Amino acid sequence: MNPLSMLLWVAFPYAAAAVFIVGHIWRYRYDKFGWTTRSSQTYENRLLRWGSPMFHFGILCVLVGHAVGLLIPQEWLFAIGINETMYHIGATVLGTAAAVFTLVGLVILIYRRRTVGPVFLATTRMDKVMYVFLGATLFFGTLATFSYQLFGTGYNYRETISPWVRSIILFQPQPELMAQAPLFFQIHALCATALFLLWPFTRLVHVFSAPVQYLFRPYIVYRSRDEHRSGTRATRRGWDPVAAPNPQRLRRP
Amino acid sequence: MKVMAQMSMVMNLDKCIGCHTCSVTCKQAWTNRTGVEYVWFNNVETRPGVGYPRTYEDQEKWGGGWVRTKRGRLKLRSGGRLNKLAHIFSNPNLPGVHDYYEPWTYDYDMLLNTPAGEQTPVARPKSLLTGQDMKISWSANWDDDLGGSVETMQDDPILKKMSEQVHAEFEQAFMFYLPRICEHCLNPSCVASCPSGAMYKRVEDGIVLVDQDKCRGWRMCVSGCPYKKVYFNHKTGKAEKCTLCYPRIEVGLPTVCSETCVGRLRYLGLVLYDVDRVAEAASVENEHELLDAQRDVILDPFDPEVIEAAARDGIPSDWIEAAQNSPIYKLIKQYRVALPLHPEYRTMPMVWYIPPLSPVVDVITGSGNDGEDARNLFAAIEKLRIPIEYLAELFTAGDTKPVDASLRKLAAMRSYMRGINLEEGRDESIAQTVGMTGTEIEEMYRLLAIAKYNDRYVIPAAHAETARELDELACSLDYEGGPGMGGPNRFGTSSGHPVPVAVENFHALANRQTSDRSAVTGRVNLLNWDGNGSTDGLFPPDAHGEVDGEHLEGEHLDADPRGGGGVGDHGPGDENRGG
Structure with a gap:
């Protein structure tokens, strides 16, 4: 076991996981007011109408695909009669479709973010950093799928990458599994780990606000005025006075 | 219940x-x-x-x-x-x-800082979304x-719901x-x-x-x-x-x-x-x-x-009393002159409106008739279907009857009260035609025409058994995101903890006093002066070349002739009072 793979496939993932968890707790306590989707739909809707649903529904499919591929051992699927060929074809077809959707959506959204003035001015530095890592993760993931699964002979990541992910989760890390995976998969995993590290400090926190409870609550919410005062936090006022944005920021330096 | x-x-x-x-x-x-x-x-x-x-x-x-x-x-x-x-x-x-x-603002800075020239400077509109020049439309x-x-x-x-002919007539007839x-x-x-x-x-x-x-x-x-x-x-x-x-x-x-x-x-x-x-x-x-x-x-x-x-449901007795004195209850339920805006949205809105009678009055007086005569008014309400239909689309989902009734009550009040003011006596028949009594009409008149502050706003204070947490009470310099903690806005505008008002005011004042640049030398902006010490350029430098409030007490009262237009006529005492 060389130190590099120890660093990349054990230390880094655990560090990222720790930052991910503690970071979210900290962010939620520190910054409930900043916890939002920061939607820019009111500025521009023509591009967003296509880009946003494509990206979001695409990435939800990608998420489900990763959960199935990484978390469920292949033996379990064999046991219910899904053999390697069936899985491979299913995963490749659905995965490719979802990847294309997500990437096209992301390209539309990034194009929109750069070219629509108000949207670009509302973009924070953290957003830009996040876009780099998100884009890289998606790009290398798609590249790996295309080169190995779609046009290649097929790489069975369920014998290396998936057990590695589960080994991390179960606190019995097996870095040697990941060390032998192809390069594109490795870069994809590293980008994703970095993205998890950044996650709590970006707008990606809105993922954890997915409003599932809306399906189960009564329509009209009543709340007493004393209820929300009973906490210990200080009354907050977050606002800035009106100022014209600096149009210089619209141009490339 | x-x-x-x-x-x-x-x-x-x-x-x-x-x-x-x-x-x-x-x-x-x-x-x-x-x-x-x-x-x-x-x-x-x-x-x-x-x-x-x-x-x-x-x-x-x-x-x-x-x-x-x-x-x-x-x-x-x-x-x-x-x-x-x-x-x-x-x-x-x-x-x-x-x-x-x-949204936009104007480039006011241009007005203040353009050097003297032939053209008068203009403040161009700037978009508050992009910061660029825009055409206000x-x-x-x-x-x-x-x-x-x-x-x-x-x-x-x-208007779209109403017919073409109504449309054309409306344009000339009615506005509120x-x-x-x-x-x-x-x-x-x-x-x-x-x-x-x-x-x-x-x-x-x-x-x-x-x-x-x-x-x-x-x-x-x-x-x-x-x-x-x-x-x-x-x-x-x-x-x-x-x-x-x-x-x-x-x-x-x-x-x-x-x-x-x-x-x-x-x-x-x-x-x-x-x-x-x-x-x-x-x-x-x-x-x-x-x-x-x-x-x-x-x-x-x-x-x-x-x-x-x-x-039983926990409403305090002073609130029940306030509900009894409520002008809203009177206008909605007792006199029934107020109507909700767009009840057809089925949201049960609670800001209600008394429809305007004045356009109807204007039409009558415009045609040379007596706009306060009950019969004229009733006849006009009857005839002026167009404004009434429009009001009905706003306030009653298109049903003209409640609008009609409300306007009639207002009309009745108008002529009934004129009778009193002209000492023609109280004409009960006017009140009766709208299903009210003379006393009721007078009460409604008091509420609509001359009600005082306390009659218009009947607001019981909330029952707060614990004092609200005031911003200032919680204020200290070691709040999160404060000095030394990197400042707020880490995750975009207004994220993080708020800055206490006192700290914000302190910075705003300091900013105002120090940041304003002046294109014209010798110009004094007294608005930026907080009254302490003296402001730059108000007084000429003394023999030692420094401007200092303490030196002002006695001798150097002659103002710099270039700067600060009429300021030179005043002694420092005046300015201090002004500040």
Whole structure:
């Protein structure tokens, strides 16, 4: 076991996981007011109408695909009669479709973010950093799928990458599994780990606000005025006075 | 029966002169911040007109409010829960900033700092969205006083419902102002639309609010509200709306818009209502019955049964008393002159309006007749179908009878009171034709015409057993994000903990005193002087070449002839008093 793979496939993932968890707790306590989707739909809707649903529904499919591929051992699927060929074809077809959707959506959204003035001015530095890592993760993931699964002979990541992910989760890390995976998969995993590290400090926190409870609550919410005062936090006022944005920021330096 | 209290408002449209004082003071108090430059919690529309945002009343387009299903249940017009979640990534009914208007400021700096030259400098409009030059082409009241109405009036969703001929006649005949705030509905569709559950109706006084800590910016409330009175702060990414000035209401003060209304046309007070019957009332089949259904939900605060139930449901006795003295209850239930705005949205709005009679009076006097004679007025109300139909589309889902009745009462009051003032005696027959007594008419007159502050605003203070946490009480320099902690805004505008007011003021003052540059040497800006010491350039440097307040006591009173125009005539004592 060389130190590099120890660093990349054990230390880094655990560090990222720790930052991910503690970071979210900290962010939620520190910054409930900043916890939002920061939607820019009111500025521009023509591009967003296509880009946003494509990206979001695409990435939800990608998420489900990763959960199935990484978390469920292949033996379990064999046991219910899904053999390697069936899985491979299913995963490749659905995965490719979802990847294309997500990437096209992301390209539309990034194009929109750069070219629509108000949207670009509302973009924070953290957003830009996040876009780099998100884009890289998606790009290398798609590249790996295309080169190995779609046009290649097929790489069975369920014998290396998936057990590695589960080994991390179960606190019995097996870095040697990941060390032998192809390069594109490795870069994809590293980008994703970095993205998890950044996650709590970006707008990606809105993922954890997915409003599932809306399906189960009564329509009209009543709340007493004393209820929300009973906490210990200080009354907050977050606002800035009106100022014209600096149009210089619209141009490339 | 479950009794709840609702703080509500009535506006007497006859008195509105369209001065926009309510809008301006509201804006100064609540939406003078970045991200809500385009937002007017209170706006005044000229009717007929397209309103703000443009054509917001066209629910076919915007999908706000509730609709009744075939099975007699209520459903959000833009779709139920699953539908909302499916459209969460791109809300198809969301108005863009341009449906309100593109906010702008002016390049005032140009006026102050342009060097002397042949041309007079101009302050160009700059977009507050992009910071670039823009052409101003719409605003919150662009069609004020029917200005430009030839271009836009045909887009008025109410006029569209009426016929061509009506349309043409209307343009010449009729105009009035409609001030609008959040309706603080009994059955709010914005609250029902919020996926996060961040919006709520306050149990104590029925005020509808957005919890800024729970809002996640899904934008469904903006499209869910048929009055378009929930706005999206594009900088913080959170929804904001009229709060009915709850910090003022809680201590017994009227809202800013009411307080500053020069026409004194707003009334504030409590009504008690039966929350168990709201859903049933909002889902009656015939739209014309919605008005009466809503009136029935409002309970009689003098009824011993209601008082008992209210006490059981935890409403304090001084609040019940306030409900009994409420001008709102009188105008809605007793005199029945006030009407709700667009009851057909089925949200049970609680800001009601007394329809304007003055246009009718104007028509009569314009034709050379006596505009205060009861018979003339009644005949005109009978004949002027067009304005009445328009008002009915606004206030009664198209049913002209309640508008008619309300206007008749106002007309009767007018001629009855004239009889008294001209010492012709009290003509009971006028009162009887509108189903009132002379005494009632006089009482209504007192309330509508000469009511004092305490009669117009009957607001019981909130029962706060613990003092509110005041910003200043919690203030110290070691707040999170304060000095040495990297500052707020790490995750975009306004994220993180707020800066205490005292700290903010300190920086603002320091900034004002130090940052203002002066293109003309020797110019003194006394506005930037806080009165301590002396300000640069006010006095010439002394022999040692320094400007120092302590040296001013005695000798150097001769002013620099180049700088500070008339300032030189005053001694330092004057200036200190001025500061």
